[in-house]
Amino acid sequence: MPLCFLSVRPPPPPLITCHVSPTAVHPPPSASAPPQVPAALPSLSLSPSSTPPPPPLTCALHCPHFESCSGCTHEFNLHRPVIVDEATEFFKTVGVSDFTFDSCKLWGWRCRAKLAIRGSPENPLIGLYQEGTHNVVDIPQCKVHHPSINAAVELLKQGITELRVEPYDEDEGTGDLRYVQMAVTTHNTSLPASERYKNGKVQVALVWNSRNENSPNTEKLQALANFIWRNGGPRSTVNLIHSVWANFQTSSNNIIFGNRWRHLLGERDFWEHVGGIDISLAPSSFGQANTRAFDTLLRKLQKYVPQGASVADLSVRCIEINKESKVSFEKTVDRLPNSVECSISWHLADTSKDPLSWIMGSDVLVVDPPRKGLDASLVDALRSIASAKRKAKSSSDSSSSRGKDEKRPWMLRAKEASVQIGSEITSEDSKSWPQTLIYISCGWESFKEDCKDLLSSKAWHLEKAHGYNFFPGTQSIEVLAVFKRGQGSPKKKRTGIKQKKRL
Numbered sequence: 001m002p003l004c005f006l007s008v009r010p011p012p013p014p015l016i017t018c019h020v021s022p023t024a025v026h027p028p029p030s031a032s033a034p035p036q037v038p039a040a041l042p043s044l045s046l047s048p049s050s051t052p053p054p055p056p057l058t059c060a061l062h063c064p065h066f067e068s069c070s071g072c073t074h075e076f077n078l079h080r081p082v083i084v085d086e087a088t089e090f091f092k093t094v095g096v097s098d099f100t101f102d103s104c105k106l107w108g109w110r111c112r113a114k115l116a117i118r119g120s121p122e123n124p125l126i127g128l129y130q131e132g133t134h135n136v137v138d139i140p141q142c143k144v145h146h147p148s149i150n151a152a153v154e155l156l157k158q159g160i161t162e163l164r165v166e167p168y169d170e171d172e173g174t175g176d177l178r179y180v181q182m183a184v185t186t187h188n189t190s191l192p193a194s195e196r197y198k199n200g201k202v203q204v205a206l207v208w209n210s211r212n213e214n215s216p217n218t219e220k221l222q223a224l225a226n227f228i229w230r231n232g233g234p235r236s237t238v239n240l241i242h243s244v245w246a247n248f249q250t251s252s253n254n255i256i257f258g259n260r261w262r263h264l265l266g267e268r269d270f271w272e273h274v275g276g277i278d279i280s281l282a283p284s285s286f287g288q289a290n291t292r293a294f295d296t297l298l299r300k301l302q303k304y305v306p307q308g309a310s311v312a313d314l315s316v317r318c319i320e321i322n323k324e325s326k327v328s329f330e331k332t333v334d335r336l337p338n339s340v341e342c343s344i345s346w347h348l349a350d351t352s353k354d355p356l357s358w359i360m361g362s363d364v365l366v367v368d369p370p371r372k373g374l375d376a377s378l379v380d381a382l383r384s385i386a387s388a389k390r391k392a393k394s395s396s397d398s399s400s401s402r403g404k405d406e407k408r409p410w411m412l413r414a415k416e417a418s419v420q421i422g423s424e425i426t427s428e429d430s431k432s433w434p435q436t437l438i439y440i441s442c443g444w445e446s447f448k449e450d451c452k453d454l455l456s457s458k459a460w461h462l463e464k465a466h467g468y469n470f471f472p473g474t475q476s477i478e479v480l481a482v483f484k485r486g487q488g489s490p491k492k493k494r495t496g497i498k499q500k501k502r503l
């Protein structure tokens with residue numbers, strides 16, 4: 001999981017300086033007609049004591065593919081998945097009684113989709129698998145897709161039929177086109193801010209069943225890319241395609257992407273604007289599907305990074321296992337505002353290996369693991385932080401800290417596979433241990449386990465928790481949880497004693 005380590009000397013600065021404009025608030029759509037252009041709902045902050053609003057039909061999915069497609073599991077109350085009640089209760093049991101839940105767009109929120117392509121040239125099917133099968137359900141009117149994705153899928157279908165491109169046949173391993181990834185950028189600064197989302201442009205990545213661009217069937221790939229660009233690119237009337245990429249994959253397993261990528265047409269760089277900064281995203285790197293909700297989460301996250309007047313003393317280390325994300329990182333850093341003068345480094349590493357060495361030297365840790373949660377070794381390292389601190393102190397007393405730092409694995413790895421922007425992390429920084437752990441989670445079940453493990457060690461307590469409606473139509477939520485070192489305020493303990501006495 002990518003980790004972000006922030007080392008801050010007082011006065012503590014903000015990670016990113018940004019100006020927050022209020023979320024656009026539109027009235028909810030009418031019950032009978034779900035919007036073609038997605039509406040936004042007011043951001044709902046639900047305190048656990050407030051009664052949830054009645055189930056409005058205005059928050060229903062109204063999707064013709066519901067039940068046949070496996071993408072959405074819940075049709076009603078998109079604004080407040082039932083799991084929010086469970087989360088509210090869970091957080092109460094671990095000391096947080098003011099869990100909040102924010103909802104954003106309920107339709108048209110998905111700005112990234114990976115879709116399987118099956119069927120025939122005359123009748124291509126582009127969509128998700130039916131639950132428990134490998135039958136692809138065609139979802140041309142998907143209600144959670146950004147409308148530009150549905151339009152680009154339609155264009156792709158026309159191209160497949162016109163050029164007689166063979167969709168992949170999983171049983172035989174034949175056919176040319178296996179998957180498509182559609183990613184929407186809503187970052188068009190030439191448009192007024194209010195027009196940008198609905199005019200999002202699509203980066204199309206075609207997953208082609210060949211080893212590389214020199215294989216015999218790739219003429220059709222280029223022809224298909226040209227078709228998409230001619231009919232959907234900037235010179236077309238629809239003007240909705242940002243770029244076309246190819247990925248080459250011949251493996252018979254379920255892994256969507258192969259290792260080889262080629263940029264074919266359009267702009268190479270793909271930018272999005274979240275959390276107050278521009279971020280570059282390659283088709284090969286992970287990107288959040290719900291751009292708007294992610295922006296809301298990031299703006300909240302910034303509040304938990306110590307604030308201050310200057311950013312000069314901030315150092316940030318980003319750890320990623322996916323080497324492809326290095327280029328995106330560099331481009332993103334190049335575009336950071338000049339006012340951000342901190343030291344930022346990117347490290348290619350697996351945080352499950354020697355995690356303690358990554359944790360050392362940081363005041364704030366940000367973890368954003370995949371759905372399965374944190375690796376057990378990282379949880380163990382976070383649990384054992386108090387005893388590790390004692391050990392480190394005694395060994396640094398007996399030898400020079402600079403000498404020790406140079407032997408530390410992250411320093412060595414940093415030389416081999418990292419990008420460092422700004423000044424080196426000093427030995428003074430490296431001696432510090434995290435006081436704050438910010439955990440972003442898309443896997444509720446794994447989060448609960450990790451949270452219980454961290455709290456039972458008594459090395460951490462939970463200070464705040466927020467939920468975000470990242471995946472309306474499902475029972476998944478994104479959680480932002482803020483842990484602090486130690487066992488929390490004595491006030492809570494005293495309350496517990498009093499209650500015991502009263503009993």
Ligand SMILES: C[S@@+](CC[C@H](N)C(=O)[O-])C[C@H]1O[C@@H](n2cnc3c(N)ncnc32)[C@H](O)[C@@H]1O
Pocket residue numbers: 001002003286287288319320321322349350351352368369370371375442
């Ligand atoms: C949920 S994504 C979050 C990415 C990023 N924070 C964002 O929002 O765009 C999880 C990321 O963890 C990375 N990852 C998975 N396992 C890892 C590990 N053991 N060490 C480092 N990174 C890992 C993946 O490559 C992926 O980019």
